[in-house]
Amino acid sequence: MSKSLQAIRGMNDILPEQTPLWRYFESTVARLCDNYGYKQIRTPIVEFTELFKRSIGEVTDIVEKEMYTFEDRNGDSLTLRPEGTAACVRAVLEHGITGGGQTQKMWYIGPMYRHERPQKGRYRQFHQIGCEVFNLDGPDIDAELIVLTWRLWGQLGIRDAVKLELNSLGTSESRGRYREALVEYLSAHLDKLDEDSQRRLKTNPLRVLDTKNADTQAVLVDAPKMADYLDDESRTHFEGLKARLDAAGIPYVINPKLVRGLDYYSKTVFEWVTDKLGAQGTVCAGGRYDGLVEQMGGKPTTGVGFAMGIERLILLLETLEQVPEEISRQVDVYLCAFGEAAELAALALSEKVRDQLPNLRLQINAGAGSFKSQFKKADKSGALYALILGDDELAQQVIGFKPLRGQGEQQNIAFDALAAHLATCVVQG
Secondary structure, three states: OOOOOOOOEEEOOOOOOOOOHHHHHHHHEEEEEEEEOOOOOOOEEEEEHHHHHHHHOOOOOOHHHHHHHOOOOOOEEEEEEEOOHHHHHHHHHHHOOHHOOEEEEEEEEEEOOOOOOOOOOOOOOOEEEEEEEOOOOHHHHHHHHHHHHHHHHHHOOHHHOOOHHHHHHHOHHHHHHHHHHHHHHHHOOOOOHHHHHHHHHOOOHHHHHOOOOHHHHHHHOOOOHHHHHHHHHHHHHHHHHHHHHHHHHOOEOOOOOOOOOOOOEEEEEEEOOOOOOEEEEEEEEEEEEOOOHHHOOOOOOOOOEEEEHHHHHHHHHHHHOOOOOOHOOOOEEEEEEEOOHHHHHHHHHHHHHHHHOOOEEEEEEEOOOHHHHHHHHHHHHHHEEEEEHHHHHHHHHHHEEOOOOOOOOOOOEHHHHHHHHHHHHOOOO
16 A cells, blocks of 8 residues: 655645634734735745855855755756745845835745754744835834834734843944954853854854853853944944834843844844743744845845744744634524525525625535534534525525524524625624
């Protein structure tokens, strides 16, 4: 017997009973982005490998160990996108939409791919929503991105479960001075560093700050601090950001070890973290990448953005029981019809109702069946009400209206009054 077909490890199906919550989350974020003046961009899921090597950095874990890279029939090296910022930068360069200092505020949504060890909240195909802003260099836009996410947490009912962590990485010059001091300090304690940190010390020493190893964390207690090496411009920018967050009433903590896992960040970096999901605590992260566009071959163009993991935020909503009740109900009204004539009339009547109530979720029974079986389907659908149409009702030009989720007697409603009655019971109630 051949092996049964199944999804690739770490790449999961999102089943019909799960998608309503995904759609609720995605539409909430999309509406919020629209309200803040961000326009959607859609980029391919496959890019030339060189794009990510140049943007993310060849000595990052993503490029070294996690990317899905393959050679196509033309001999080109292609990669499934591991993150969204690089593709957005490539797009604005290719289409020239940031030329002449044009400001661009955009958002994106879609799957990303990294070959990691699958675990709860961390998958090989995962989904992100992100925002990117180009040609605005002040702390005000950094603050706006954070304020936007703060408002989102409020709309989702999870503000009490997340915490904002901030840091500034300074400019490339100040970061270079800090890197030298950090390497000098850590080299004097080499025997106390874990194997991974020893490797990173030679390739990407700032990533040592992000270690989860307890022994290495103990060494870092007395390590040089990034704040002591910040240039005046970065320090002023960071103070401006904090002042705006204070004015907006958004609480935060300064985390001097926050460096992010991508090489292109500078100045502001931030993460929204939670302690409700175990080890996978980061639900949204981002920062400023003022040198990335130039690094990719464009003219000097400032940039700042964030990305949030949809799977983790969906999991957080479920963990905190913040799933709106109506999300689990995908049908408002279930129409049961008995007999050929009633089925034909039900089809015509339902379409007239849909014309008048386009937001009504009305399902007609398919596959015929007895009174008992159709009512069983109506109940299983989660509908609030059942409509009943048989030969007797058809002869009187009425339809039975029966509450399924609460008290109330069945009553007959005239065909021409049905839409108005449903508007009162369902659409407005």
